Amino acid sequence: MDGYNQPNSISTFTGNVLITQGTMKLTGQLAKIYTAKEDTSVDHIIVTATPQKQPHIEQIDDNGNLMTGDADQLYYDNVNSIAILTGHAHVWQQNKGESFGAKLTYNTQTGYMIGESGNEGQVHMTFLPKQKPLPPPKHGAAPAPAAAPAKPAAKTPAAATKPASASSSPAPASSAPSKE
Numbered sequence: 001m002d003g004y005n006q007p008n009s010i011s012t013f014t015g016n017v018l019i020t021q022g023t024m025k026l027t028g029q030l031a032k033i034y035t036a037k038e039d040t041s042v043d044h045i046i047v048t049a050t051p052q053k054q055p056h057i058e059q060i061d062d063n064g065n066l067m068t069g070d071a072d073q074l075y076y077d078n079v080n081s082i083a084i085l086t087g088h089a090h091v092w093q094q095n096k097g098e099s100f101g102a103k104l105t106y107n108t109q110t111g112y113m114i115g116e117s118g119n120e121g122q123v124h125m126t127f128l129p130k131q132k133p134l135p136p137p138k139h140g141a142a143p144a145p146a147a148a149p150a151k152p153a154a155k156t157p158a159a160a161t162k163p164a165s166a167s168s169s170p171a172p173a174s175s176a177p178s179k180e
Contacts, residue, residue, distance in 0.1 A: 001013050001014075002014075003033070005035065005040045006035065006040060007035055007036060007037060007038060007039055007040055008035060008036070008037045009034075009035050010032055010033070010034050010035075011032070011033045011035075012030070012031070012032050013030070013031045013032075013033070014029065014030055014031075015029065016029070017029065017030070017031045017047070019031060019033070019045060019047075021078075022059075023059050023060040024057065024058070024059040024108060025056075025057070025058050025059070026045060026047055026055065026056070026057050026074065026076060027047075027053075027055070027056045027057075028047035028048070028049070028050075028053060028054070028055035028056065028074070029049075029050040029052055029053045030047065030048050030050055031045060031046065031047040031048075031055075032045070032046045032047075033045050034046075036079075041078075042078045043077075043078060043079060044075065044076060044077050044078055044079070045074075045075070045076045045078065046073065046074070046075050046076075047073070047074040047076075048072070048073050048074075049071075049072040049073065049087070054070045054071060054072060054088070055070065055071060055072075055073065055074035055085075056068065056069070056070050056074075057069045057070075057074055057076070057083055057085070059108055061111060065093065065094040065095050065096070066093075066094045067091065067092070067093045067094070067106070067108075067111070068091070068092050069083065069085050069089070069090060069091040069092070069104070069106065070085070070088075070089070070090050071085035071086055071087050071088060071089040071090070071104070072086060072087025072088055072089075073085075073086045073087055074086075081107060081108045081109045082105060082106070082107055082108070083105070083106045083108055084103065084104075084105050084106075085103065085104045085105075085106070086102070086103045087102065087103075088102075089101050089102065089103060089104040090104075091104050091106055091113065093111065095128060095131065096111075096127065096128055097125065097126045097127040097128045098125070098126050099113060099115055099123065099124065099125045099126075100123065100124040100125075101115040101116055101117055101118075101122075101123035101124070102116055102117055102118030102119065102123075103115070103116040103118060104116075104123075
């Protein structure tokens with residue numbers, strides 16, 4: 001790490017870099033963190049590719065779905081919660097789909113995305129079909145049958161164990177009627 005936490009400064013991180021904020025993680029081999037002009041808050045972060053590794057972003061949204069992204073350069077605007085993935089960009093959203101393009105701009109708060117093709121051909125997006133909810137149980141019967149088979153199955157081994165022990169020794173059999 002080279003830098004310090006002062007207003008209007010740049011800190012450079014090299015090696016196995018991991019930057020986290022909430023559920024969001026940025027990883028890469030080379031990252032620069034730019035602080036705001038007026039205080040030491042993070043204004044933006046730039047993570048650039050090295051021959052060994054592309055920058056990577058991941059975040060879990062409010063619904064528990066994972067979003068991941070990779071590109072040659074990752075620019076994260078901390079003030080506006082915008083990730084701009086440039087160069088061979090790929091974003092995958094759990095239960096939603098994935099996108100490929102020269103530049104993908106992703107709002108980490110809303111999930112809104114803009115794709116640009118540049119000279120890499122078309123932007124490719126695959127949207128997954130919406131998951132259909134399971135139908136509600138009829139008259140509450142679905143939970144009862146699930147519970148009913150479990151109870152007899154649990155009682156059957158116990159009942160089988162008692163007669164086996166009763167037949168092997170007469171003393172437990174005589175003590176069983178006295179408990180009733």
